[in-house]
Amino acid sequence: MATLSLVNALGSDHHIAQVNASATPPADDIYGGATSPESYNFLRGLGLDEPLLMLEGRASFSLGTHFRRWRPGQTWHQCHHAPFPTIDGTPLIHHLTRSRTPLSEVLISAQAALAGRFAHPPADPATPLALAEYGYQFDPLDWVRLLDARIETTRVERLKAETITVQSQVAGRTVLALDDDIALEADLIIDATGPARTVISQTGSHFIADRTVNARISRQAATQTGQPGRVIEASEEGWTLKVFPQETELSLAITSPAEPNETLKGFDVELGRVSEAWQGNCIAIGHAAWTIEPLSPAPMMLLQRDIERLLELIPTTAEANTERREYNRRFRDDVDHAGLFHEALLRQEGAMNSAYWKSAAGGEPSEKLARKLRQYGHRGIVPRYDLEPFNNEDWIILLEGLGKTPQDYDRQADRLPEAETQNQLRQMKATIDNLIPRMPPHHIYVAKLKQYLEKKRHV
Amino acid sequence: MGSFSRICIVGGGTAGWMTAAALSNKFKALGFDLTLIESDQIGTVGVGEATLPHIRYFNQALGIDEPEFMKLTEATFKLGIEFRNWGKVGDHYIHPFGDYGLPADDLDFHQLWLKQHQNGGAGRLSDYSYPIIAAEQGRFRLPGENPNEIGSNFGYAYQFDAGLYAKFLRRYSEHRGVKRIEGRIVDTTLDAETGDIECVKLDDGQTVDADLFIDCSGFRGLLIEKTLKTGYDDWSEWLPCNRAVAVPCESRGPLLPYTRATARTAGWQWRIPLQHRTGNGHVYWSDHISDDEATHQLMSSLEGPALAEPKQLFFKTGRRKKFWNRNVVSIGLSAGFLEPLESTSIHLIQEGITTLIELFPHRSINTLDVEEYNERMGLNFERVRDFLLLHYVATQREDSSMWRHFRDLKLPDSLQEKIDAWMHRGYVIKYEFGVFLPPSWVAVMLGQNLQPRGHDPRIDRFDMRELRQKLDTIRDETALQASRTPMQADFLKQHGGASSTPLATATQT
Numbered sequence: 001m002a003t004l005s006l007v008n009a010l011g012s013d014h015h016i017a018q019v020n021a022s023a024t025p026p027a028d029d030i031y032g033g034a035t036s037p038e039s040y041n042f043l044r045g046l047g048l049d050e051p052l053l054m055l056e057g058r059a060s061f062s063l064g065t066h067f068r069r070w071r072p073g074q075t076w077h078q079c080h081h082a083p084f085p086t087i088d089g090t091p092l093i094h095h096l097t098r099s100r101t102p103l104s105e106v107l108i109s110a111q112a113a114l115a116g117r118f119a120h121p122p123a124d125p126a127t128p129l130a131l132a133e134y135g136y137q138f139d140p141l142d143w144v145r146l147l148d149a150r151i152e153t154t155r156v157e158r159l160k161a162e163t164i165t166v167q168s169q170v171a172g173r174t175v176l177a178l179d180d181d182i183a184l185e186a187d188l189i190i191d192a193t194g195p196a197r198t199v200i201s202q203t204g205s206h207f208i209a210d211r212t213v214n215a216r217i218s219r220q221a222a223t224q225t226g227q228p229g230r231v232i233e234a235s236e237e238g239w240t241l242k243v244f245p246q247e248t249e250l251s252l253a254i255t256s257p258a259e260p261n262e263t264l265k266g267f268d269v270e271l272g273r274v275s276e277a278w279q280g281n282c283i284a285i286g287h288a289a290w291t292i293e294p295l296s297p298a299p300m301m302l303l304q305r306d307i308e309r310l311l312e313l314i315p316t317t318a319e320a321n322t323e324r325r326e327y328n329r330r331f332r333d334d335v336d337h338a339g340l341f342h343e344a345l346l347r348q349e350g351a352m353n354s355a356y357w358k359s360a361a362g363g364e365p366s367e368k369l370a371r372k373l374r375q376y377g378h379r380g381i382v383p384r385y386d387l388e389p390f391n392n393e394d395w396i397i398l399l400e401g402l403g404k405t406p407q408d409y410d411r412q413a414d415r416l417p418e419a420e421t422q423n424q425l426r427q428m429k430a431t432i433d434n435l436i437p438r439m440p441p442h443h444i445y446v447a448k449l450k451q452y453l454e455k456k457r458h459v
Numbered sequence: 460m461g462s463f464s465r466i467c468i469v470g471g472g473t474a475g476w477m478t479a480a481a482l483s484n485k486f487k488a489l490g491f492d493l494t495l496i497e498s499d500q501i502g503t504v505g506v507g508e509a510t511l512p513h514i515r516y517f518n519q520a521l522g523i524d525e526p527e528f529m530k531l532t533e534a535t536f537k538l539g540i541e542f543r544n545w546g547k548v549g550d551h552y553i554h555p556f557g558d559y560g561l562p563a564d565d566l567d568f569h570q571l572w573l574k575q576h577q578n579g580g581a582g583r584l585s586d587y588s589y590p591i592i593a594a595e596q597g598r599f600r601l602p603g604e605n606p607n608e609i610g611s612n613f614g615y616a617y618q619f620d621a622g623l624y625a626k627f628l629r630r631y632s633e634h635r636g637v638k639r640i641e642g643r644i645v646d647t648t649l650d651a652e653t654g655d656i657e658c659v660k661l662d663d664g665q666t667v668d669a670d671l672f673i674d675c676s677g678f679r680g681l682l683i684e685k686t687l688k689t690g691y692d693d694w695s696e697w698l699p700c701n702r703a704v705a706v707p708c709e710s711r712g713p714l715l716p717y718t719r720a721t722a723r724t725a726g727w728q729w730r731i732p733l734q735h736r737t738g739n740g741h742v743y744w745s746d747h748i749s750d751d752e753a754t755h756q757l758m759s760s761l762e763g764p765a766l767a768e769p770k771q772l773f774f775k776t777g778r779r780k781k782f783w784n785r786n787v788v789s790i791g792l793s794a795g796f797l798e799p800l801e802s803t804s805i806h807l808i809q810e811g812i813t814t815l816i817e818l819f820p821h822r823s824i825n826t827l828d829v830e831e832y833n834e835r836m837g838l839n840f841e842r843v844r845d846f847l848l849l850h851y852v853a854t855q856r857e858d859s860s861m862w863r864h865f866r867d868l869k870l871p872d873s874l875q876e877k878i879d880a881w882m883h884r885g886y887v888i889k890y891e892f893g894v895f896l897p898p899s900w901v902a903v904m905l906g907q908n909l910q911p912r913g914h915d916p917r918i919d920r921f922d923m924r925e926l927r928q929k930l931d932t933i934r935d936e937t938a939l940q941a942s943r944t945p946m947q948a949d950f951l952k953q954h955g956g957a958s959s960t961p962l963a964t965a966t967q968t
Contacts, residue, residue, distance in 0.1 A: 010917065011920035315916075316914075317913070322879055326886070375827060379828070381817070381831070383831065386889075388891075408821050411820075412816065414489055415485075415489060
């Protein structure tokens, strides 16, 4: 993705080389196999438009992530949703709190996902389906193949090596060695080697580890495309993610790391982030810069932000001090803010008393998250920080899903008689309930869409 | 009537009546008991005659009819602020309400301009801004419906008589049940246990008790400071201007849709064109100029005869340590003061009101609401402060002791980093919360001659000829759209916002 983005963004006077090292183990599965709605334009910019993703990328749609038995009694769909409507000028959440109506009942994307149904949100704002938003479910192997094919058609020089190592580090300038003997110099080196952090780890940037987990991945063919959204289910040992690209089921089990005498069940991953994602002339992106669990689409959101940040700050001078400082500032904010969302998921009362859950809930609690929780619990508002990856709707859906109910609400909600509020909410729910059965099952929608796109392609 | 619904607003200037109007509009249906205490003996400051585009949302939320409001407050439209003599003596630029040009492939327009400029021959950045070209020609119309088209991608605000606006909102508020009490507060009674204000006593002996007091008493901070001793963060280190002298005068020339801020040797002078008069003022730093000289500079540069005696104002830039303390919320000048260089006074009032409404207590005051209010308002004030300071430090002026002071000033890190990033490559460090968006920073930094050394290298993928054509097309379209725009005075009449007599005066030459 970074290579294609650079090719698109920079003029032909920039020489771009991509090095594939076969000794670097791929770790793309821990991106979690799902994108958020914000990725739509980004992917299109890479040439990965929806027809291509559907026809050649085996993508399916994602209305969010279904959390099943996250804690006893906690099951909800963490759906993607456009800004919630207001009632009488007051945000929806306050009316729901006042009338003690569950949020999920009036979320079209949650209800559609629970019913296993999908249809594209129409432009007509009169239908509640217009409020649904979606990302994609995908198998990273498919997308790597698509991206690879696209890069082949560009001016990018493609190099292959068994190993990549750092040959020298002089005055903050890194020179690489391919297979220990071929020197590779560049003004800018993008380290996308995943948790191996082949280059960035040699530059003086250190990894700030939070904890280690074990990841175990499996793939199996399915007779038909599965749910329009991922499923995460908690267990004593940790949790399991299921992703449903076309006619495939990917499974990722996250547990505590293997004990020394235990048979290796998957691979261990250290979670955390590097101290400086841009050090010298090296910029780490994706899992080379940070590793977080794919509890949400955050890994793909952060990867996209890494690339967009990189493009905005392509250096204009060799020193790149200004760009580096700004890149690292934004990098820290983005990773920390995405981390708040996951911290809310993991740091909960009533967590299971196993190694994984104790470790997940450990560490210093964040004051930024504490402020969000305090304010939401008090009156249903979620304080925001500059340019957070997760929006207000994401947070409200999450906190409601976690069973956090505001004690109070915006007093403006009291302007409407309670019976009228309830009537409006009932109508919203009824409209959604009527609409859902008329939406096609996800697998049928995907199949018909592909037929349509195929026909269109051959016209 | 529900609990916690007795509200007392202290002070009846712009802040007081804006608060009364908004609360009466939002909470009238809930049976709130809203009282506003003001004294005709105590004058109001009324420095906030110029506004930012956000004021339109405030008026719209109140259901105010724009033409009627404009007629009754002698309002004019405002497309931006003209800054004269800020970068160097003789310079001028307009900070517009809206974007420059149109983005290309998601790249900021100013980057296209920078590349062309660095290669010679881009002309003024202002030539690619519809609101600037229209403003320079004295023209105005409402934005079109497609915000991605030239001639539609702009915002607008108003310049109005703050006294008339307060009167207008007073009628609005009284019509919605706000009780106005004429009187001067002479004493307050505190709850011995909580320290909250229980009631205020007026000079005629009557007392007014309330669950919540909103202090709109201006610089005095009658409740927030005199009673509760909340404390004040002094920001004179950054913004040291501490006095102003203000005077209205007769208008001359065409009715201009922008405010003017002209830098002087020890401060700056405002000019705000209304339909019936022009508002003028000189904000200055008393360490560098005497009051007499400051008044002389103002009076000798008026465009028409003065309509009143000059009024002297004293202030200290900064903010209250807590905007909301116990059961008192300070709004307006009692909350803090930032010189009106970018017309933020009324905007900060508006922010205070909307935040208070969102966090309005249910049964009693919760410390969480107070915390949140103070956090949000603190951020608002700080971000405005940095933007104002930019005007003083992005300058090549060294012709007076005040400008030499700013040349040597050590800036807050947040501002220094912004300037450094800009100078390096025209990059604007963004944030989400705060009133001034990147185009505003671009306007001031380029307007005051901070020419970046580089540009975004992504622009280099454009062929120079292609870039030239793109820019020419945008500049020509901007000029065309502006030329099709009516003169503001004509548009005001057509819009139904012209007051009956003043336009004749305003258009005299």
